[in-house]
Amino acid sequence: MRDHAPSPAHPERRLSTKEAAELLGVKPETVYAYVSRGQLNSSRTPGGRGSTFDAKEVEALARRNRRESNGSPGSGGDLSVRTRLTFIDKDRYYFRGVDATELAARHSYEEVAEWLWTGRMRPGTTFTAPAASVEAARRAVDALPGHSGPTDRLRVAAVAAATADPLRFDLAEEAVLGTARTLIPTLVAALPPKRATHRDEGPLAQRLWGRLTGHPAEKTKLRVLDTALALLVDHDLAASTLAVRVAASARAHAYAAVSAGLGVIEGPLHGAASGLAHRLLLEILDVGDAAPVIAQELREGRRIPGLGHRLYPGEDPRARALFALLEELPDAAPALAAARDVVATAARHAPLHANVDLALAVLTASSGMESSAGETIFAVARTAGWIAHALEEYGERPLRMRPSGHYVGPKPPRQLPE
Structure with missing residues (x-):
């Protein structure tokens, strides 16, 4: 058992290797395996030979392990990396x-x-x-x-x-x-x-x-x-x-x-997404109307390129900035009109805004560039x-970008295949 459980009154509480192992339900050597994989951070005990671990970090790992053992592994969207960029x-x-x-x-x-x-x-x-x-x-x-x-x-x-x-x-x-x-x-x-x-x-x-x-x-x-x-x-x-x-x-x-x-x-x-949007614009310019082109894309089960971005609820700010500049180019007017036709037509099916791929496609299609x-x-x-x-x-600890696999294959040991 742990000698002192972390609490709001003791936010500085650190665990010994033995305590961390008990909380995680693993052997002490497995705790160090977590450290080598970048899943835990450790600090040396002042004046000693052992290591200590942040209690909150250990408890978070224990909760994650419990979720995975219950058949609910993380989807990958939980990955978080500190950045100043x-x-x-x-x-x-x-x-x-x-x-x-x-x-x-x-x-x-x-x-x-x-x-x-x-x-x-x-x-x-x-x-x-x-x-x-x-x-x-x-x-x-x-x-x-x-x-x-x-x-x-x-x-x-x-x-x-x-x-x-x-x-x-x-x-x-x-x-x-x-x-x-x-x-x-x-x-x-x-x-x-x-x-x-x-x-x-x-x-x-x-x-x-x-x-x-x-x-x-x-x-x-x-x-x-x-x-x-x-x-x-x-x-x-x-x-x-x-x-x-x-x-x-x-x-x-x-x-x-x-x-x-x-x-x-x-x-x-x-x-490569902008290339798909480039070809879409050229087809619309050739047909003269976005509606039949968009209809065919939807009929064949394809997503409309150049629309929507999972990080922006509205228009992609990169697209907004480029469209503003493209409006100043006379040569870009036809492709720009086709792009706006795409957005307006697709809005009848789904309220998606233009993303940077569509803006890039206007630039490339109107400048004689390849898709x-x-x-x-x-x-x-x-x-x-x-x-x-x-x-x-x-500047970070080496090899910290090493997630653990969640094995869902046949339970070992199995007989050697014939």
Whole structure:
């Protein structure tokens, strides 16, 4: 039995290993297994050899274990990670406490990335890639089959850039920031340009534009692309970001952590979602009316791309910011009208608002870009956020991102199969 049960009068109460084991109903060695998995935190007894455990944390783990033993394992939505980066609240989101849409309206993508990484603004900052990194990435990308998609190219470019960096295993903050400032422009430079006369100079948005479309890089359009990049820098623990933090928890270097994010982002429910919205808009522009197109999507049991977001009850603030800029582009008017037609038509079926994928689709469809361009924009932009989360995770206990499986298979022991 425990000598002193924790109570509101004794919030500082800590348990010995024996007490924690008794409360959890396990052996003492299992308590330390919980510590190694990141499910419990321990502290050394002052002047002693044993460990102590926070009573509330132990009791919370005991309750969770009881729920799982009763056949009600967590759904995964209970996972919580402390972060100082992004806060989402109703219809707004913030980078380090500052409204993200306001940051994106007033600062370049590179400046917003620096703010997310360091909490300091560096006006006029630009990212440049070393020649060796770009050469290695381009060679690797050029060797891919012609049908390779943009995320294929970015993943290969990230791996190739890593091989060109012998100091990639240095996880000190300044070293990782140095990697970030060169990796992002390397990823962009590794993508094949759409015009033979394209030159890699100026802000990142300008360099990326020439790899997404052969249309002239007009100032107003570059502003929309740069704002889109800044808005997409981070969005809390999205699926790809969680993968990055798991990799960083195992102390994978920054290139490998980014590769983990790129491996997840290609899914149609994440980074590739804007491509589906892009194709939907083109079909609506071809037909001239959203109603028959939406009707066919619903008839075939498909969800309407570009609508709804589980974190926002109203319109996605990123979409709202981009739509406001797109209204200033005459070339975007048809695609913008089609997007509004999508929202209005779908509202008869379900009251869903536009999300950032629909806004990206308006940009890509009206700028002569391929349907996969939104995925490229998303991946390049989010690389900065992945680096920020990797940096946070490097400061945490290693291997803490290790949940326990809830075994529901045949009860052992079983006979060997014949």
